[in-house]
Amino acid sequence: MTLEDWGWNEKRAEEFAPYEQEELNPGRVVRPGRGIYRIAVAGNTDYERDARLTGKAIGRGKAPAAGDWVAWREEGGTAIISAVLPRRTVISRKAAGETSREQIMGVNVDVLFVVQALGGGRGFTPRGLERYITMAWESGCLPVVILNKADLSEDTAAEILEAEAAAPGVEILACSTLTGQGITEIKRLLPPGLTGAFVGPSGTGKSSIINAVAGILLADTGEVREADSRGRHTTTHRELHRLSDGRLLLDTPGLRELQLWGNADSADAAFPEIEEMSGRCRFRNCRHEKEPGCAVRVGLEEGIIEPERFDSWLELRKELRWLESRRDENAKRELEQKWMDIARINRQKKKGKEVW
Numbered sequence: 001m002t003l004e005d006w007g008w009n010e011k012r013a014e015e016f017a018p019y020e021q022e023e024l025n026p027g028r029v030v031r032p033g034r035g036i037y038r039i040a041v042a043g044n045t046d047y048e049r050d051a052r053l054t055g056k057a058i059g060r061g062k063a064p065a066a067g068d069w070v071a072w073r074e075e076g077g078t079a080i081i082s083a084v085l086p087r088r089t090v091i092s093r094k095a096a097g098e099t100s101r102e103q104i105m106g107v108n109v110d111v112l113f114v115v116q117a118l119g120g121g122r123g124f125t126p127r128g129l130e131r132y133i134t135m136a137w138e139s140g141c142l143p144v145v146i147l148n149k150a151d152l153s154e155d156t157a158a159e160i161l162e163a164e165a166a167a168p169g170v171e172i173l174a175c176s177t178l179t180g181q182g183i184t185e186i187k188r189l190l191p192p193g194l195t196g197a198f199v200g201p202s203g204t205g206k207s208s209i210i211n212a213v214a215g216i217l218l219a220d221t222g223e224v225r226e227a228d229s230r231g232r233h234t235t236t237h238r239e240l241h242r243l244s245d246g247r248l249l250l251d252t253p254g255l256r257e258l259q260l261w262g263n264a265d266s267a268d269a270a271f272p273e274i275e276e277m278s279g280r281c282r283f284r285n286c287r288h289e290k291e292p293g294c295a296v297r298v299g300l301e302e303g304i305i306e307p308e309r310f311d312s313w314l315e316l317r318k319e320l321r322w323l324e325s326r327r328d329e330n331a332k333r334e335l336e337q338k339w340m341d342i343a344r345i346n347r348q349k350k351k352g353k354e355v356w
């Protein structure tokens with residue numbers, strides 16, 4: 001196995017040059033874990049191995065994520081990761097719960113497949129899809145929507161139209177792992193050598209699609225509960241699979257709820273028609289309420305902007321703005337803490353105490 005088999009190219013090699021001088025080796029994180037990272041490396045036999053981190057070199061909160069290129073060295077038979085290479089794309093969400101922490105689902109992904117399921121009572125909703133599309137544009141990956149389980153849909157064409165309205169400008173594929181529908185299109189969108197990631201609610205068929213593209217069973221799949229058609233969170237780890245044809249597919253655990261990560265403007269890319277109109281409002285800080293010369297209001301009146309999408313955009317912006325203010329707060333608090341620490345150290349120095 002070579003590194004090229006894992007998506008390595010000249011650009012990566014350039015970025016790696018300084019590490020090479022330090023006699024470090026390159027590798028790609030295929031399965032991050034707690035303290036132990038499974039990495040893919042060049043080699044004839046042991047091309048996947050476990051690695052540990054040297055916290056110092058990487059810094060707090062910058063742990064490697066699935067898909068990362070890292071620099072590692074051998075130390076007493078163990079691989080030690082000491083640096084993470086620059087990331088080209090980052091798929092992030094806000095960690096679940098009351099925190100304002102970022103959770104990275106995958107990095108260095110080229111195509112992000114947002115998987116939703118059709119039929120069966122718990123089909124996709126346009127509002128839910130808008131969240132995923134917001135995350136997808138923010139990640140820097142090329143987004144593609146997969147409407148899976150087309151075999152369960154009574155009117156696939158109508159559902160595609162609905163998805164198109166919720167994800168303007170994004171390619172929508174109707175698929176079925178049961179009939180094989182759409183699998184060729186997925187392959188077309190993800191040529192060998194590129195990395196694709198699959199995200200979406202639990203039970204929509206992300207792992208099943210990976211298996212269908214691979215043609216063999218690579219990822220575990222699970223039954224959906226009859227009672228509420230919900231998945232059971234079968235996939236518990238993020239894992240980058242390499243297919244024999246060279247395609248790289250990142251499977252991720254299904255999300256119960258997707259909370260966004262980004263700044264106040266991160267939702268704009270997913271709502272191009274609103275972004276375009278708001279650029280024409282008379283006031284730059286227009287809130288699109290009752291201001292004179294509000295182009296968004298005109299757009300709503302003329303039916304260029306759907307009221308549901310406008311409400312959804314406002315809500316996502318509110319959520320993102322809240323997150324931004326929380327982050328500012330945290331940054332301020334950290335800075336204050338730093339100055340307090342410095343003041344304490346200076347006081348102790350004055351008293352002639354040993355401080356470190």
Ligand SMILES: Nc1nc2c(ncn2[C@@H]2O[C@H](COP(=O)(O)OP(=O)(O)OP(=O)(O)O)[C@@H](O)[C@H]2O)c(=O)[nH]1
Nearest residue numbers: 176177203204205206207208221222233234235254
């Ligand atoms: N009818 C139908 N069922 C499907 C299709 N694709 C997957 N399934 C079924 O849906 C269930 C869930 O599939 P998984 O692939 O495990 O779903 P997942 O998105 O990976 O779920 P998590 O790992 O929990 O996030 C399984 O029982 C699959 O057999 C499809 O195209 N049509």
Ligand SMILES: [Mg+2]
Nearest residue numbers: 206207234235
């Ligand atoms: Mg799965």
Ligand SMILES: [Zn+2]
Nearest residue numbers: 281286288294
């Ligand atoms: Zn306005």
